Amino acid sequence: xxxxxxxxxxxxxxxxxxxxxxxxxxxxxxxxxxxxxxxxxxxxxxxxxxxxxxxxxxxxxxxxxxxxxxxxxxxxxxxxxxxxxxxxxxxxxxxxxxxxxxxxxxxxxxxxxxxxxxxxxxxxxxxxxxxxxxxxxxxxxxxxxxxxxxxxxxxxxxxxxxxxxxxxxxxxxxxxxxxxxxxxxxxxxxxxxxxxxxxxxxxxxxxxxxxxxxxxxxxxxxxxxxxxxxxxxxxx
Amino acid sequence: xxxxxxxxxxxxxxxxxxxxxxxxxxxxxxxxxxxxxxxxxxxxxxxxxxxxxxxxxxxxxxxxxxxxxxxxxxxxxxxxxxxxxxxxxxxxxxxxxxxxxxxxxxxxxxxxxxxxxxxxxxxxxxxxxxxxxxxxxxxxxxxxxxxxxxxxxxxxxxxxxxxxxxxxxxxxxxxxxxxxxxxxxxxxxxxxxxxxxxxxxxxxxxxxxxxxxxxxxxxxxxxxxxxxxxxxxxxxxxxxxxxxxxxxxxxxxxxxxxxxxxxxxxxxxxxxxxxxxxxxxxxxxxxxxxxxxxxxxxxxxxxxxxxxxxxxxxxxxxxxxx
Numbered sequence: 001x002x003x004x005x006x007x008x009x010x011x012x013x014x015x016x017x018x019x020x021x022x023x024x025x026x027x028x029x030x031x032x033x034x035x036x037x038x039x040x041x042x043x044x045x046x047x048x049x050x051x052x053x054x055x056x057x058x059x060x061x062x063x064x065x066x067x068x069x070x071x072x073x074x075x076x077x078x079x080x081x082x083x084x085x086x087x088x089x090x091x092x093x094x095x096x097x098x099x100x101x102x103x104x105x106x107x108x109x110x111x112x113x114x115x116x117x118x119x120x121x122x123x124x125x126x127x128x129x130x131x132x133x134x135x136x137x138x139x140x141x142x143x144x145x146x147x148x149x150x151x152x153x154x155x156x157x158x159x160x161x162x163x164x165x166x167x168x169x170x171x172x173x174x175x176x177x178x179x180x181x182x183x184x185x186x187x188x189x190x191x192x193x194x195x196x197x198x199x200x201x202x203x204x205x206x207x208x209x210x211x212x213x214x215x216x217x218x219x220x221x222x223x224x225x226x227x228x229x230x231x232x233x234x235x236x
Numbered sequence: 237x238x239x240x241x242x243x244x245x246x247x248x249x250x251x252x253x254x255x256x257x258x259x260x261x262x263x264x265x266x267x268x269x270x271x272x273x274x275x276x277x278x279x280x281x282x283x284x285x286x287x288x289x290x291x292x293x294x295x296x297x298x299x300x301x302x303x304x305x306x307x308x309x310x311x312x313x314x315x316x317x318x319x320x321x322x323x324x325x326x327x328x329x330x331x332x333x334x335x336x337x338x339x340x341x342x343x344x345x346x347x348x349x350x351x352x353x354x355x356x357x358x359x360x361x362x363x364x365x366x367x368x369x370x371x372x373x374x375x376x377x378x379x380x381x382x383x384x385x386x387x388x389x390x391x392x393x394x395x396x397x398x399x400x401x402x403x404x405x406x407x408x409x410x411x412x413x414x415x416x417x418x419x420x421x422x423x424x425x426x427x428x429x430x431x432x433x434x435x436x437x438x439x440x441x442x443x444x445x446x447x448x449x450x451x452x453x454x455x456x457x458x459x460x461x462x463x464x465x466x467x468x469x470x471x472x473x474x475x476x477x478x479x480x481x482x483x484x485x486x487x488x489x490x491x492x493x494x495x496x497x498x499x500x501x502x503x504x505x506x507x508x509x510x511x512x513x514x515x516x517x518x519x520x521x522x523x524x525x526x527x528x529x530x531x532x533x534x535x536x537x538x539x540x541x542x543x544x545x546x547x548x549x550x551x552x553x554x555x556x557x558x
Contacts (some may be wrong), residue, residue, distance in 0.1 A: 036259075049259065051258035052259060058473025067531075067535070140496070143261060205360075213259070
């Protein structure tokens with residue numbers, strides 16, 4: 001398993017950062033999610049947050065449960081080294097899949113033509129390559145419910161906008177550098193918008209507010225504007 | 237019900253925040269000065285997780301539509317109702333129809349107004365804190381505006397005159413008005429990558445709280461710091477008190493509404509016990525750091541929590557006796 005194959009950095013008296021590397025890389029990110037699963041299962045007392053990033057895992061804890069941070073670090077290492085029995089409710093990392101319908105181009109993807117020009121592909125080829133991807137939620141950050149996805153076709157990497165938009169519509173599917181993601185709500189943003197999903201990705205009123213969660217696999221499916229309207233969960 | 241006649245500079249609803257959701261990109265938010273919030277709640281007999289108003293630099297004007305017992309803690313704020321000046325750190329009883337006018341703060345940055353029964357808005361993801369940066373929480377996560385009507389939780393009617401208690405708390409352990417003591421800083425992952433002058437300046441030079449500071453982060457003016465060489469990092473988890481160094485050399489201390497991840501080098505970590513003291517530094521205030529290690533920072537936090545719990549118990553006894 002993950003073993004103790006990570007560096008542990010102190011982030012003050014109330015948090016540790018488990019560092020598996022310093023790169024955007026699927027194998028590294030797999031280890032982050034495996035460690036998160038192991039630590040959730042270990043249920044160490046006083047742990048308040050287990051938050052995966054690309055190549056590191058943040059653990060925030062109550063130092064009154066662990067006044068000696070070195071003792072907490074040892075307990076974390078022991079939990080990571082623990083071989084776990086497979087339980088019936090275990091979800092091996094990367095088996096659950098979310099499918100997101102996306103209306104590409106047109107009013108919902110105002111930057112699709114520019115992305116095609118930058119990548120020297122046709123718009124249909126950009127869509128085909130984006131839909132063909134097998135993505136993984138590497139981490140959430142930037143804003144509630146914003147999922148950074150791994151797995152973008154390298155041919156689709158394009159530079160960010162030089163001047164970010166002040167208001168990106170909720171549900172916009174975008175490419176920024178070698179990353180792709182979906183804006184969960186109206187936000188400022190510098191990624192290039194190639195399409196939009198009619199689904200609400202974040203709703204604070206739901207018990208599970210974020211549709212995309214760390215480690216989840218994601219597939220996109222192209223839909224037309226009529227289907228977008230029919231499926232739309234966005235506020236008018 | 238409380239009616240907001242004028243919102244003040246920046247007034248929001250705050251409780252202890254919503255921890256445990258960082259993996260969904262959701263920060264903790266909550267009151268910037270948590271001990272001041274808890275003591276305000278204790279003074280009016282509320283549970284520690286009740287919701288209060290966090291007031292920034294200049295306070296709101298509020299009309300009470302029913303009898304209310306209130307308390308003010310944190311930075312000392314000019315306050316009057318019905319022609320009488322109101323003291324802080326003590327329970328105050330006001331009659332329905334009173335207009336509560338909160339003015340400026342001579343020093344400090346944030347005051348807390350608790351009302352017996354609590355501000356009874358619906359919780360969002362387990363908390364009544366307004367995360368203004370994320371736009372999450374009651375009222376869509378926006379600050380209070382004129383015309384807002386804030387429901388109050390049930391309160392047993394108080395007998396006798398609408399008057400102040402005959403006792404009050406000594407604010408000195410809980411509010412550092414002079415803002416002179418250094419804030420304690422633990423080593424950061426990338427602190428060792430600062431150049432020699434910057435390593436020395438981090439603990440020697442006085443910084444100033446920049447005007448562009450808010451609940452997301454405190455930007456520090458003064459000495460610019462530099463790394464030995466530029467460092468490219470992928471985004472990773474951060475917590476309140478993480479001191480980041482962006483390429484412009486102006487450190488940022490992440491605060492209660494910080495995004496859950498960041499990609500700048502981390503040159504230090506403010507001890508959790510000193511976050512409330514950071515909350516009371518206003519733009520223009522000086523700030524110095526003093527080094528501390530994790531063990532000492534944990535002991536300081538534990539001692540503070542014990543003092544706070546003892547104080548809450550003492551206040552509850554005092555309330556029961558009066």
